Amino acid sequence: MYKIVVLVKQVPDTHNITANAMKEDGTVNRAALPTIFNPEDLNALEAALEIKDKFGAEVTAITMGPPAAADVLRECLYRGADKVILLTDRAFAGADTLATSYVISEAIKKLGKVDIVFAGRQAIDGDTAQVGPQTAEKLDIPQIGYMLELKSLKKDVIEVKRAIENGVEVVKCKLPVLITVTEQTNTPRFPSAKKVAVYKKAMTKSEINKIDPNQSYIDPSKYSEEYLRNKGLLIEEWGLNDLKLDPSMCGFAGSPTKVYKIDSVVLEAKETKNYEPTFEGVSTLIHELIQQHIIG
Amino acid sequence: MSREVWVFIEHNNEKVLDVSKELLSEGRRLADTLKSELCGIILGDDNKKFYKEVFGFKTDKIYSIEHKELKDFRALPYTTNIVNASKKFNPYIILFGATLTGRELAPRVASKLRCGLTADCTELKIGDYTQPGPQPKVYKDLLLQIRPAFGGNIIATIVNPEMHPQMATVRPGVMKMNEIVKFEGKVINVEPVIEEKDLVLTIVEKIKQEKKVNLTGASIIVAGGMGVGSKENFKLIEELAKVLGGEVGASRAAVDAGWIHKDHQVGQTGVTVRPKLYIACGISGSVQHLAGMIESKQIVAINKDPEADIMKVAHYKIVGDLTKVIPMMIKAYKEKV
Numbered sequence: 313m314y315k316i317v318v319l320v321k322q323v324p325d326t327h328n329i330t331a332n333a334m335k336e337d338g339t340v341n342r343a344a345l346p347t348i349f350n351p352e353d354l355n356a357l358e359a360a361l362e363i364k365d366k367f368g369a370e371v372t373a374i375t376m377g378p379p380a381a382a383d384v385l386r387e388c389l390y391r392g393a394d395k396v397i398l399l400t401d402r403a404f405a406g407a408d409t410l411a412t413s414y415v416i417s418e419a420i421k422k423l424g425k426v427d428i429v430f431a432g433r434q435a436i437d438g439d440t441a442q443v444g445p446q447t448a449e450k451l452d453i454p455q456i457g458y459m460l461e462l463k464s465l466k467k468d469v470i471e472v473k474r475a476i477e478n479g480v481e482v483v484k485c486k487l488p489v490l491i492t493v494t495e496q497t498n499t500p501r502f503p504s505a506k507k508v509a510v511y512k513k514a515m516t517k518s519e520i521n522k523i524d525p526n527q528s529y530i531d532p533s534k535y536s537e538e539y540l541r542n543k544g545l546l547i548e549e550w551g552l553n554d555l556k557l558d559p560s561m562c563g564f565a566g567s568p569t570k571v572y573k574i575d576s577v578v579l580e581a582k583e584t585k586n587y588e589p590t591f592e593g594v595s596t597l598i599h600e601l602i603q604q605h606i607i608g
Numbered sequence: 609m610s611r612e613v614w615v616f617i618e619h620n621n622e623k624v625l626d627v628s629k630e631l632l633s634e635g636r637r638l639a640d641t642l643k644s645e646l647c648g649i650i651l652g653d654d655n656k657k658f659y660k661e662v663f664g665f666k667t668d669k670i671y672s673i674e675h676k677e678l679k680d681f682r683a684l685p686y687t688t689n690i691v692n693a694s695k696k697f698n699p700y701i702i703l704f705g706a707t708l709t710g711r712e713l714a715p716r717v718a719s720k721l722r723c724g725l726t727a728d729c730t731e732l733k734i735g736d737y738t739q740p741g742p743q744p745k746v747y748k749d750l751l752l753q754i755r756p757a758f759g760g761n762i763i764a765t766i767v768n769p770e771m772h773p774q775m776a777t778v779r780p781g782v783m784k785m786n787e788i789v790k791f792e793g794k795v796i797n798v799e800p801v802i803e804e805k806d807l808v809l810t811i812v813e814k815i816k817q818e819k820k821v822n823l824t825g826a827s828i829i830v831a832g833g834m835g836v837g838s839k840e841n842f843k844l845i846e847e848l849a850k851v852l853g854g855e856v857g858a859s860r861a862a863v864d865a866g867w868i869h870k871d872h873q874v875g876q877t878g879v880t881v882r883p884k885l886y887i888a889c890g891i892s893g894s895v896q897h898l899a900g901m902i903e904s905k906q907i908v909a910i911n912k913d914p915e916a917d918i919m920k921v922a923h924y925k926i927v928g929d930l931t932k933v934i935p936m937m938i939k940a941y942k943e944k945v
Contacts, residue, residue, distance in 0.1 A: 410719060438757065439877055440727040442715035445683065449719035454809045455683050457712040471812065476681075477707045478620065479816040485809040568724035568771035572737055572752065575763045584919065589928025595940040597908070597924055606885045606906050607828065607852055608945055 314369035316360045317420055319431040319447065320353040320388060322381040349384045352432030354500035356493040359459065360430045361392045361501065367465055370394050372423060376404060376415055379518040382547050389511035390503035398516055401551035406564030409442035415562055416443070417450035418555045428470070429490040433458060448490035455490045456483055459497050515540060516547040611644035614699040614773070616690070617662055618709055619652060621679065624661050626785065627705030631778060632665035633786040634732060635703055641734045642749060644700065645669060649693060651686055653679035659795065664788035671697065675800035677807060680814070681709045684806035687716045692801050694721060699773045701751050706777035718775050724768030725775040726753035728876065730782055730899060737767045751776065756876050756899050781824040781880040821855060821871045827884040828854030831874055834861040835890020835911060835930065842867040844934040845889055851938050857881065859897045875900035889930045893918030910934070
C-alpha cells in the first residue's frame with residue numbers, strides 16, 4: 313500500500329482584501345478574513361484519492377496554520393483522507409516559504425516512509441508556487457511540477473504527463489517524489505455525506521479545550537482527547553516541540569525574506585476622452601484610433 | 609564581496625527565451641546601479657550558440673555549464689549545478705524568469721542555498737532597508753523586490769537582508785527588452801557536477817505545443833470580463849478582435865466563468881501584456897487585472913458602470929452596453945477602412 317501525503321492550506325478569500333487586513337509588520341492578519349480551502353490543494357487531494365481508489369493507499373493530509381485551519385483538515389476527511397495533521401505553533405507565525413517548507417518537511421520525516429507527496433501548485437494568497445519545490449528539496453527527493461495526468465504507477469516507478477514551457481512531457485521517476493498539481497489535473501470530488509456525518513465531530517485538542525464543559529447539553533466524557541482518539545476523531549496537532557524543531561528556522565525568525573513595506577494600490581487619474589454609446593460616438597472613436605495609426 | 613547580478617538563461621536548445629533577454633535588460637540596469645557586473649548562467653549540452661545573443665545585452669560574463677545530462681531542464685541536476693556555481697562565485701542577485709521552468713527551479717535553488725526568493729516581481733530596484741527593532745540596522749543597496757500580493761489588492765516590497773544571493777522571479781513580458789548591441793564579454797566554463805541521485809527522473813517523451821494564443825506579442829488586444837455576461841456574448845469580443853486583427857484577452861472572472869480558455873487570461877496570474885491598443889469590455893479593472901495590462905499604450909474601456917476602476921486608467925471610454933457598442937464599433941470600422 314502506498315503512503316501518500318497531501319499538503320493543503322487554508323487561505324484568505326483574496327477577492328475581498330484591503331490594506332486593513334495587514335498587520336504592521338507587513339504580514340497578514342488572517343483572523344480578519346474569510347477563509348477557504350486553497351483551490352489547487354483540492355486537486356492535490358483528488359490526485360491522492362484517485363491513487364487510493366485504484367492502487368490502495370493511505371492518504372495523510374497536512375496543513376500548517378492557526379488552530380482554525382482544522383477546518384480544511386475536516387474537509388479532507390469528508391472527501392476520503394485517512395489521517396490529518398495540523399502543524400500549529402505560535403513559533404510558526406510569519407513564516408515565508410522557506411520557513412514553511414522546513415516545518416512541513418520535518419513533519420513528513422516524522423511520518424516515516426512516504427512514497428508520494430502531492431501539493432497544489434500554488435496558493436491563491438501568495439501565488440508563489442514555492443512551498444512544493446522547497447519541501448521536496450528539504451526532503452531531498454525529486455519533484456515533478458504541473459502534473460496533467462498519471463500515466464502509470466508500477467511498484468516504485470511513477471510515470472506522469474506534465475506541462476512544460478511550450479508543451480508537455482512524459483517523465484518517469486522512482487519514488488519517493490513530490491508532485492505539484494494544478495486545476496487542470498482533475499476535478500475534485502464532493503464530500504461524502506456519510507463521511508461528513510462521521511467526521512464533523514473530528515476535533516483538535518485546541519478545539520476540545522475551547523468547549524465549556526459546564527454547558528448543560530455537553531457530555532464532558534465525549535469531549536476528551538482519549539475518547540476522540542479511540543473513535544478516530546482526534547485531529548492531531550504538532551508544534552515546535554513535537555517536531556523537535558530549531559526555533560530560529562521557523563516562522564518570522566526563520567524567514568530570510570522581510571516585508572519592507574506595503575502600499576495600497578492607488579489608481580492614477582489620466583486624461584480620458586469620453587464617447588457616447590451611439591453610432592456617432594463610436595464612429596468618432598474609431599476615426600480617432602485610425603488617425604493615430606493605432607488601428608487600421 | 610562580489611556584487612554580480614546573475615540571470616538564469618532559459619533556452620529550448622534552439623534559442624534563448626524572451627523572458628531571459630528581458631531579465632538581462634533589467635539586470636544590466638541593476639548592475640549599473642550597483643557599479644557591478646551582469647552575468648548570464650547557462651546550463652545545456654551545447655551553450656556556445658547562445659553566447660552572441662546573451663552578450664548582446666552588454667553581459668559582462670557568461671558562466672557556462674555544459675554536460676549532456678543538462679541538455680533538457682530537470683530540477684535536480686539543474687539545482688545542483690546552479691547551487692554549486694553560486695557557492696563558488698557568490699553572486700549578489702540571481703534572477704529567473706517566472707516560467708514553468710523558473711518557478712520549479714528557483715524555489716529549489718533558494719531552499720538549498722537557504723536564501724530568500726520573491727516570486728513574480730513586477731518591479732526591481734536597488735535601495736536601502738532599515739530593519740526595525742530596538743537597534744535598527746541599515747542594509748545598503750539591497751534588491752527591492754516589488755510585487756502585487758493578496759490577489760493584487762496591495763503592492764508589497766520584499767527584501768532579503770541577510771541571506772544572499774537575493775533571488776527573484778519575474779514573469780515574461782513584465783520587463784522591457786533592450787535592443788541587442790555588439791558586445792563581447794568573458795566566458796567562464798564551470799565544471800559540471802553530475803550525481804547519480806540527481807538522475808532518478810528521466811524524460812520519456814517531449815511534445816512541443818506552441819501556444820495558440822500569442823498575447824504577449826499582440827499589438828491589439830480585445831479583452832472581455834464579467835460584464836460580458838455570457839458565453840454567447842463573448843463571441844462579440846472574438847469578432848471585434850478578428851475584425852481589428854488582434855488577439856482575444858480575458859479577465860480571470862471571464863475565464864472562471866468558462867467563457868474562454870485560461871490561455872487568454874491577462875493579469876497577475878495570467879499573461880502580462882503591453883499592446884498598442886487594449887480594448888477592455890465589461891472589465892471592472894481589479895488591481896490584479898490592471899497589473900497585467902496597465903502598460904498598454906492606449907486603453908479603451910467599454911463599461912456600463914462609469915465608476916469602474918478600469919475607467920480611471922482608460923484613455924478612451926464609452927459608458928454603455930457592450931452588446932450594443934461592439935457591433936457599432938465593428939460596423940464603424942468596416943465603413944472607415
